[in-house]
Amino acid sequence: MRPKNLEKEEAIRSIALQIIAEEGLENLSMQKLAKAANVSPRTIYIKYENKEDFLIKLFIDEVIGSYEKAVLEKFDPEMPFAEGVKKIWTNSFRYFKENRHYYALMQYGKSSPLLNKAYQQKGIREGDFFAPVHTFLAFHVKAGTIIKLPMEAHRALLFAPLLDLINEYFEHTARPKQVITDKVLADCCEAVIKGLLK
Amino acid sequence: MRPKNLEKEEAIRSIALQIIAEEGLENLSMQKLAKAANVSPRTIYIKYENKEDFLIKLFIDEVIGSYEKAVLEKFDPEMPFAEGVKKIWTNSFRYFKENRHYYALMQYGKSSPLLNKAYQQKGIREGDFFAPVHTFLAFHVKAGTIIKLPMEAHRALLFAPLLDLINEYFEHTARPKQVITDKVLADCCEAVIKGLLK
DNA sequence: TTAGTAAGTAAACAAACGTTTACTTACTTT
DNA sequence: AAAGTAAGTAAACGTTTGTTTACTTACTAA
Numbered sequence: 001m002r003p004k005n006l007e008k009e010e011a012i013r014s015i016a017l018q019i020i021a022e023e024g025l026e027n028l029s030m031q032k033l034a035k036a037a038n039v040s041p042r043t044i045y046i047k048y049e050n051k052e053d054f055l056i057k058l059f060i061d062e063v064i065g066s067y068e069k070a071v072l073e074k075f076d077p078e079m080p081f082a083e084g085v086k087k088i089w090t091n092s093f094r095y096f097k098e099n100r101h102y103y104a105l106m107q108y109g110k111s112s113p114l115l116n117k118a119y120q121q122k123g124i125r126e127g128d129f130f131a132p133v134h135t136f137l138a139f140h141v142k143a144g145t146i147i148k149l150p151m152e153a154h155r156a157l158l159f160a161p162l163l164d165l166i167n168e169y170f171e172h173t174a175r176p177k178q179v180i181t182d183k184v185l186a187d188c189c190e191a192v193i194k195g196l197l198k
Numbered sequence: 199m200r201p202k203n204l205e206k207e208e209a210i211r212s213i214a215l216q217i218i219a220e221e222g223l224e225n226l227s228m229q230k231l232a233k234a235a236n237v238s239p240r241t242i243y244i245k246y247e248n249k250e251d252f253l254i255k256l257f258i259d260e261v262i263g264s265y266e267k268a269v270l271e272k273f274d275p276e277m278p279f280a281e282g283v284k285k286i287w288t289n290s291f292r293y294f295k296e297n298r299h300y301y302a303l304m305q306y307g308k309s310s311p312l313l314n315k316a317y318q319q320k321g322i323r324e325g326d327f328f329a330p331v332h333t334f335l336a337f338h339v340k341a342g343t344i345i346k347l348p349m350e351a352h353r354a355l356l357f358a359p360l361l362d363l364i365n366e367y368f369e370h371t372a373r374p375k376q377v378i379t380d381k382v383l384a385d386c387c388e389a390v391i392k393g394l395l396k
Numbered sequence: 397t398t399a400g401t402a403a404g405t406a407a408a409c410a411a412a413c414g415t416t417t418a419c420t421t422a423c424t425t426t
Numbered sequence: 427a428a429a430g431t432a433a434g435t436a437a438a439c440g441t442t443t444g445t446t447t448a449c450t451t452a453c454t455a456a
Contacts, residue, residue, distance in 0.1 A: 001432040002422045024311045026224045030414055040435045051414065107309040110365060111302065113222045150377045152366045153386050160362035164354035167308060179348045188351050195393030199402040200453045228444055238405045249444065
């Protein structure tokens with residue numbers, strides 16, 4: 001039998017992310033995607049059941065999956081608290097700077113009911129993803145270095161400002177003056193650490 | 199001439215917010231909206247030029263505008279820092295608990311290029327909206343009570359965790375155990391204040 | 397009271413949508 | 427080398443999209 005052309009699969013995914021980042025999820029159509037990826041619409045349906053299936057897999061496997069991998073690089077749940085948080089922040093910032101297109105779909109995950117459903121189905125919110133980060137937080141609560149909060153609250157304090165700053169970084173890159181710099185990121189990271197310490 | 203029926207205008211806007219919250223922005227069509235609001239499609243086009251115009255006005259006037267009003271209730275830029283931050287947090291939490299449908303479109307503002315463009319056009323990101331909050335932050339930087347950061351960074355540290363916690367609150371309300379309570383919100387607020395204090 | 401007018405309706409428009417049908421291509425296996 | 431098969435294409439399917447056309451309604455002002 002004729003073998004799959006992996007380049008086409010890759011093109012479909014990366015061009016989808018590009019369209020989502022530039023024109024928005026609401027402007028991504030299967031026909032537009034097929035044309036932009038230089039592929040017949042049918043080709044997309046070989047691998048994915050339908051549009052919903054495609055978007056969920058793109059979101060979970062491509063975006064969340066690769067982000068998790070990047071965040072956890074050289075991260076250890078038993079690191080000193082400040083060091084661990086800094087690692088998470090610098091890893092995240094580097095990742096999105098290098099993979100700008102991934103950020104847009106990540107943000108849609110917080111808005112779209114479709115992707116939200118996917119989140120819940122896969123149990124991401126329960127700790128299947130980013131498990132080492134949760135271990136890290138639980139470890140430091142037990143050791144008494146940081147304040148005790150529900151896991152969801154820790155995650156909100158740790159990740160939400162970071163993602164917002166990355167958003168700000170992207171919105172200003174086209175402008176004359178870049179406001180979100182490594183220095184500002186580092187200062188904010190210190191503020192988050194200070195807030196969580198006992 | 200025949201006078202406008204203000205109830206219809208109101209129905210169009212509130213049902214649009216409901217559809218966006220329940221089915222997502224990508225599933226809001228003008229025909230579906232018209233039918234749900236018990237109105238002819240043409241009626242929507244009396245007031246709004248097209249779909250884009252409608253969404254932008256819904257976002258700016260209805261959502262951002264009314265949120266700003268709620269946040270600033272009994273807020274004074276010269277309040278003590280901790281008191282001011284607590285006021286912003288409790289005002290926000292109360293507002294979204296009472297206006298659950300508004301939250302979804304607010305979140306889309308961070309994803310959709312359409313709404314992002316609207317943000318920039320209106321200069322929201324530059325301080326036209328939430329001006330008293332910016333005055334408040336600048337005041338406390340000058341007074342030396344909090345660390346100095348670009349306005350965008352202050353806003354990220356102050357609002358991003360709050361909005362993420364509200365998101366978490368809504369996602370869990372249907373489940374047996376409510377994790378985001380007033381107590382958790384208050385603890386997180388304290389952490390944010392502590393992080394920003396010098 | 398009636399003429400004028402904007403609000404509002406129902407039905408329709410072309411264009412675009414997600415998906416499928418009918419077919420061809422390019423490789424593996426025997 | 428020829429048969430078998432999944433990958434892949436081009437064109438089309440019926441629906442739904444955003445928006446408009448042609449018309450009616452309900453009120454104001456003269």
